[in-house]
Amino acid sequence: MSAYDEFQRRSVEAPEDFWAEQAKLIDWQTPPTRILDTSRPPFVDWFPGATINLCHNAIDRHLPARGRQAALIFVSTETGVERSYSFDELHAEVQRTAAVLQALGVGKGDRVLIYMPMIPEAAFTMLACARIGAIHCVVFGGFASGSLASRIDDATPKLIVSADAGSRGGKVLAYKPLLDEAIRLARHEPDAVLLFDRQLAAMDLTDGRDHLAAPLLERHRDARVPCTWLESTEISYTIYTSGTTGKPKGVQRDTGGYAVALAASMKHIFDGRAGETYFSTSDIGWVVGHSYIVYGPLIAGMASIMYEGLPTQGLDQQPDGGIWWQLVEKYKVSVMFSAPTAIRVLKKQDPALLKKYDLSSLRALFLAGEPLDEPTARWIADGLGVPIIDNYWQTESGWPIITIANGVEKKPSKFGSPGVPMYGYKVRILHESTGEELTRPNEKGVVVVEGPTPPGFMQTIWKDDRRFVDTYWKTVPGKMVYSTFDWGIRDEDGYFYILGRTDDVINVAGHRLGTREIEECISGHAGVAEVAVVGVADSLKGQVAMAFVVPKDGAALADDGAARQLEGEVMKRVADELGALARPARVRFVSALPKTRSGKLLRRAIQAVCEQRDPGDLTTMDDPAALEQIRQLS
Ligand code: PRX
Numbered sequence: 001m002s003a004y005d006e007f008q009r010r011s012v013e014a015p016e017d018f019w020a021e022q023a024k025l026i027d028w029q030t031p032p033t034r035i036l037d038t039s040r041p042p043f044v045d046w047f048p049g050a051t052i053n054l055c056h057n058a059i060d061r062h063l064p065a066r067g068r069q070a071a072l073i074f075v076s077t078e079t080g081v082e083r084s085y086s087f088d089e090l091h092a093e094v095q096r097t098a099a100v101l102q103a104l105g106v107g108k109g110d111r112v113l114i115y116m117p118m119i120p121e122a123a124f125t126m127l128a129c130a131r132i133g134a135i136h137c138v139v140f141g142g143f144a145s146g147s148l149a150s151r152i153d154d155a156t157p158k159l160i161v162s163a164d165a166g167s168r169g170g171k172v173l174a175y176k177p178l179l180d181e182a183i184r185l186a187r188h189e190p191d192a193v194l195l196f197d198r199q200l201a202a203m204d205l206t207d208g209r210d211h212l213a214a215p216l217l218e219r220h221r222d223a224r225v226p227c228t229w230l231e232s233t234e235i236s237y238t239i240y241t242s243g244t245t246g247k248p249k250g251v252q253r254d255t256g257g258y259a260v261a262l263a264a265s266m267k268h269i270f271d272g273r274a275g276e277t278y279f280s281t282s283d284i285g286w287v288v289g290h291s292y293i294v295y296g297p298l299i300a301g302m303a304s305i306m307y308e309g310l311p312t313q314g315l316d317q318q319p320d321g322g323i324w325w326q327l328v329e330k331y332k333v334s335v336m337f338s339a340p341t342a343i344r345v346l347k348k349q350d351p352a353l354l355k356k357y358d359l360s361s362l363r364a365l366f367l368a369g370e371p372l373d374e375p376t377a378r379w380i381a382d383g384l385g386v387p388i389i390d391n392y393w394q395t396e397s398g399w400p401i402i403t404i405a406n407g408v409e410k411k412p413s414k415f416g417s418p419g420v421p422m423y424g425y426k427v428r429i430l431h432e433s434t435g436e437e438l439t440r441p442n443e444k445g446v447v448v449v450e451g452p453t454p455p456g457f458m459q460t461i462w463k464d465d466r467r468f469v470d471t472y473w474k475t476v477p478g479k480m481v482y483s484t485f486d487w488g489i490r491d492e493d494g495y496f497y498i499l500g501r502t503d504d505v506i507n508v509a510g511h512r513l514g515t516r517e518i519e520e521c522i523s524g525h526a527g528v529a530e531v532a533v534v535g536v537a538d539s540l541k542g543q544v545a546m547a548f549v550v551p552k553d554g555a556a557l558a559d560d561g562a563a564r565q566l567e568g569e570v571m572k573r574v575a576d577e578l579g580a581l582a583r584p585a586r587v588r589f590v591s592a593l594p595k596t597r598s599g600k601l602l603r604r605a606i607q608a609v610c611e612q613r614d615p616g617d618l619t620t621m622d623d624p625a626a627l628e629q630i631r632q633l634s
Contacts, residue, residue, distance in 0.1 A: 015424070042472075046260070047232035051230060056227040058299050075305060106134050109133065112135070115161070129237075145576070145577060155250065164200055233254050242517060264455075269405050270296070278297035282337065291398055313349075322357060334361050336362060340372045397457055402420065403420075419495060421496070427447060430476055521578055522573065531549045537611050549566075571584065605621070
């Protein structure tokens, strides 16, 4: 048995011993005496009784040895700001922010919703929440008012923290009007709104509710805010993600388990060492940003780069198309994390840009969020000359489920496969309808995880234990296992291949979106009778959303002008309510949608037809002409 296989075997057969050892990677106020409690499956309590603080582990514990070392490096090619914060400086910034949060009435267990661009103040706010035991709920800045409003209602935050604007490709995107509209739409009203003013867009302030951050921070310049020790099982944060229904799920994470999981992953998977620099190109609005821009690298004593801007040259010739590699050279990045989509974008540029900078500090590039296609993997592997490590995971898991743990034992990657199950995970492939385990190589089934789930894995859905159990743990007949909602196969060497989602979730440029949310938004247009949204393969973005709409008025079917107008309105509605990210690539008008005789929409058949694949068994279909119409339009 290889060293990694042995490591993995021990992690699942003797989880107490295994995780007790990993727990030593972090600082506890009360160290764990019990490792896990599985008395209420599928819920798991990790390190019950122990007490800990995430911010202490990310900052304070490093101060004696590396107070003056860089902790957070902020680079914006949008505003031209570049600034490095040492652990000492980060400590001061986070305490100031924590004092402001407290002055605005935020205490332990209160929710703070963060709707911010990629600026250091976003990381300060997250860490400040962790410091005082408040629960942060970061909402991706690319989401618009409708999405934001539903998250405000679910999280019921005491405070919302935001900024005047973000910027992308030189285009300023004002956040404040979107936030005001979201608060207007929401049923819940926050007590206060804290606003960072970057001087990019004017802000209308609401008296008594809105507070500018600068004067408050100045007032608390020298604040000393001690860490509030939390029980390991208390909540660190929630983060919303899409699923099968239109209502987003608040993925809830604990504190101690998460800290241990991240520290262990930094060592065994990312092989990142204290004093080095980590660069993840993700956004703090996504789980990768939580785990591998903010908490993971800092817990490991690494400097983390936070980058605001495009990866390639925009219309205004900014930035340099080799900006990421320039940062690798300048800050001697040893570990980098990005998404396949970004690499496909870079691939369109002059390949010489990859050779222009000294990349000798870089040991590996990790890619996640969507399937990594072989041509992209080969191109970047050849260009960088370092291992490219595909890693498969989800918002729910918080850290990789399937990849290669080169920090434990070097193992070759295989193109097209993220690798093997990580320590702590019992990954199985089950037959979709019988639930039988598929053990022969290359049999396709649903990828599931058997409990107990490892540290760092979601605890539950915020305020909805029942939905957590029903959504994730009851999909396979006769077995209580966690469904990833991904199809997969395993080859004869035990390497897994992920073949796409089993549900209505799509992946556009590495961003996870629910087609149901988009459908609900489009159905709200007065001219729409019915709609189906599916994800269709796209060579650059992985997938794009396609909407098939049955209009109320036949004009959009008969007349090109009317169709174009309705298409424009539908697209605008989605962009305004959900965000540009969710806007369908195309809207097509049809007289009927393909359904089963019992009225169920045949999304998979629509998707197959759009991708010129065989739609499979259609014997239950009510109206074959409807699918034919879609075939002709796609
Ligand atoms: O379908 C899988 C796909 O992205 C989903 C999770 O997305 P999200 O919750 O945004 O978390 C991303 C964390 C990296 C998965 O259910 N996915 C993620 N990574 C991969 C992937 N598909 C194939 N290969 C991957 N490496």
